[in-house]
Amino acid sequence: MSQDAPEPIARTSLIETLRKKLQEDILSGRYPAGTSLPPERELAARYGVTRTSLKHALIELRSFGLIAIRHGIGSIVEDVAARAGADALQYMAQREGGWDLRLFVDLLEARALIGGLFGRVAASRRTEADVESLREALGGARRTSRDPHGLQVAENLFMRRVTETTHVRTFVFLSNSISAVYARTLDAFGGAFEDGDWVTGSLEEIFDEIRDGSSAGAESAMERYLTESGKRMIAALEEQSP
Template identity: 30%
Template structure:
């Protein structure tokens, strides 16, 4: 598919102090404001160098920084493209914190629980009857679990739907990322065995249905209680498998495992 190269506008000569940082700031502002649209190809290195009055090396450094923070995708032989996707930007920030601070499973699962709590409360206020019905349909698909891959996708769909019907644009990418990582963590700690996966994912079915019923009741208080119960039981099931104990012996907080999952999630 042909991509249109974005226009960079009038020249903006940059002072010599912290040149690359200033270029990063300028391009980031243009991307976040929509002036450089998502999917657009950045101007060629030579054009950017002339525009800012700097060397090609400085432009390459600036583009590398933008790529690191998830705003640009460098495709060798094709150019650099704007990739201002909320999931990517949020995901890269969280993944960096997980790796730098050694954030463990309890912190990640706890954060997801808190976000889901807010999402469920927002859903009681803002979701349409049809949207809540779609949440129930997603939950009912998990009544019987007999295949890991199918259940993985159905569980992701249910957890994502909860955030989507909250109609909160910030909650959606946050919950989506963390929910996907929780599902992958559950599968990893089940050792890939269907019996363990059925015990973990299947064991949460009553809690999922209670959560749906709480949202259907349109009671924020009841929804909060249902999410808290679901989150606590999910964490206890996920972290109590035989495989979890083996992994914990080598990685006490599961920090390395989680960092790898975040990285894989973003690369995928």
């Protein structure tokens, strides 16, 4: 198997940087919920960019539910807890360059609980085709079980297949939002995939339960694996950034 692309160097565009900065200022309470942001012209001057660029960043913030932009009025800061959607997680979990460990732990717990639910539903609805698709993904994991990075990719695929087996499209989107938080920093979690036998063994167990249509079994197998896997991811993270 060919080596995967070596993760293109992260370039930070101005807009990207600007959005992060604004977001940080909002999340840190500098611009409290319910208040107006300074006018675009002033904000642009303050951050030293054009109004056009600033606007790009504002529109992106709006799409995450962090602000509401109203013609003739201004940009109003929304209550994050009340409005921000799941896609905002990927930006909230990485603040100021580092990880927000508390939120990340929270996220992984949610992943484990929801994964359990997915396993349960998947077991009760799997078709022949689903089982085959899962078997194939499992095979991929087995073949690459000694390469942490490859295994990580294979595990992700397997989990995606489990989610698809629920036949609930909304679950796939929810799952994407969660994966997106750590997907772009896969390398940071290599340490969680060094014990290849444990990973493949766990996936096999999950596969067996789903194949057998055992809802309760699949639920607990998923939840157990994801919980332990989450712990290892956290550990890997703490090793890197002391």
